[in-house]
Amino acid sequence: MKLLIKKGRIIEPSLGKDFVGDVLVENGVIVGIDSNIEISEKIQVIDASGKWVLPGLIDIHVHLRDPGEEWKEDIETGTKSALYGGVLRVACMPNTKPPNDSVEVTNYIIKKAKEKGWVEVYPIAAITKGQKGEELTEFGRLKSAGVVAVSDDGKWVRDSQLMREALLYAKQFDLTVISHTEDPKLSYKGQINKGKMSAKLGLKGVPASAEVVAAVRDLVLCKETNAKLHLAHISTKELIPFLKWAKEEGVPFTAETCPHYFLLTEEEVDGYNTYAKVNPPLRTAEDVEAIKLALKEGLIEVIASDHAPHSSLEKEVEFELASPGMIGVQLLLTLSYRLVEEGTLTPLKLAEYLITNPAKVINVDPPSLKKGSPAEVVIFDPEEKFVLTSEVIQSKSKNTPFLNKELKGKVKLVIRRKEVFTF
Ligand SMILES: [Zn+2]
Incomplete structure (x- = not known):
């Protein structure tokens, strides 16, 4: 199979290049990348003029719900x-049923992903057994089995001493600790952002402090241990000055946000729209602006979807009973393109x-269009x-x-090794 992509706008972060070329x-391997490639033999040519040609994306915050909640999603779907x-690569969070706190569950995910997966799957293991926040999992064995990071996503590790130990332990194995930064006492029973909308709808609100308190503690522990920390789904403007402080201090952390935190506000939940119920909650227009500025300044440098599928059973119910979360992995590029x-x-x-920074967090080589790389190409x-x-x-x-809404920007073609998919 030989295939020539012509005249696309090539955007290649590993090479630091943005140019029109072929x-x-x-x-299944990239054998040429240049402003003009001429081939005398007859091969398949794809005209990419007016389109972007980039390496496959890595989404490091995805819930595949497998094992245990396959009615919502599974590894295949x-x-x-x-x-x-x-x-073309996803890292899946461990809050499955049972949680991925063992080599057995990790093996199950890797095996099923090999058999049924459409893209590469990297398991993330739990920090603590059963995600109970009491006892650390076996990071070394889990890493050998194939996990790329540890996280108790969905829960914050409340015990500061245990979190400190987790950071030090993870450092030994060069694993990043991903923190779900939400103090559960401050967010207790919270349904949406604490503010105008929570007052209007009569729902219990989650204050910004729930995120700030949790994130700042983790940054302080990260500074002290010099271990790698990644802050998941940042949503509040109040946290941004602390991120700036940590960058200036050289704290080895990275921060992530998701498209809904730079595109949507708490207004979305008006009318008790359960599809806009998410954790952390959608905030205000001021928060949206602050998140965008933090992206622009590089204080937040990873965008992930926090793809969180829930069936109608969990969503078409009274607001307070609805599960938080929204799907998003399929829309990651479309929605992020708005930036x-x-x-x-x-x-x-x-x-x-979307590609090189998330790869660094989970310590893998990013997809690339460099000569000799396995083909992971997106048009x-x-x-x-x-x-x-x-x-x-x-x-x-x-x-x-975003269901039934018009969106702009669409993935048209994907090459993954020897396979070509057109949409
Ligand atoms: Zn989370």
Whole structure:
């Protein structure tokens, strides 16, 4: 198989390049990347003019719900959803049933992903056994089995001494600790952001302090231990000055946000819209602006989806009973592209946030269009509009506030090793 992609806008963060040119793929490997490649023999040519050509994305915050909640999603449908979004590698969170706190569950995920997965799957193991926050899991054995990071996502490790030990233990194995920064006492029974909307709807609110208190403690422990820390799904403007402080101090942390935190506000939940119920909650327009500025300044340098599928059983219920979370892996590039459209990020910066920076967090080589790399290529049309109907969504669950809305920017073609997919 030989395939020539012509005249695309090549955006390659590993090379630090953004230029119009051609990419040549042969037998699942990149064999050429240049401003003009001429081939005399007859081969398949893809005209990519007006489109972006970039390496596959890495989404390091995905819930595949497998094992245990396969009615919401499984490894096959979750990864298919990723493929359609140009996300060719995902790291899956351990809050499955049972949680991934053992080599057995890690092995199960890796085996099933090999058999049924459409993209590469990297398991993330729990920090503590059963995610109970009491006893650390066996990081060394888990790393040998294939986990790329540890996290108790969904829960914050409340015991500061245990978190300190987790950071030191993770450092021995060069694993990043990913923190779900939410103080559960401060967010107790919280349904949405604490503010105007919670007052209007009469729902218990989650104050910004729930995120700030948790994140700052973790930054302080990170500074002291010099271990790698990653702060998941940052949502509040109040935290940003502390991120700035930590960067200035050289604390070895990274921070992530998700498209819903720079695109949506608490207004979305008006009318008790359970599809906009998410954890941490959607905040205010001021928070959205602060998150964008933090992205622009590089204080937040990873964008992930926090893909959290829930079936209608968990969403079409009274607001207080509805599970928090929304799907998003298929929309990661489409929604993040808005940052380029409005001038917050350059295309190259965006590609760093979606490809090279997440790769660093989980300590893997990023997909690349460099000569000799395995083919992981995405062609994205920034102009194409489409309506996100439930048929378009590849996930088993359809829980997103973008359902039936018109979106702009669509992944058109994916090459993954020897396979070519067109959408
Ligand atoms: Zn989380």
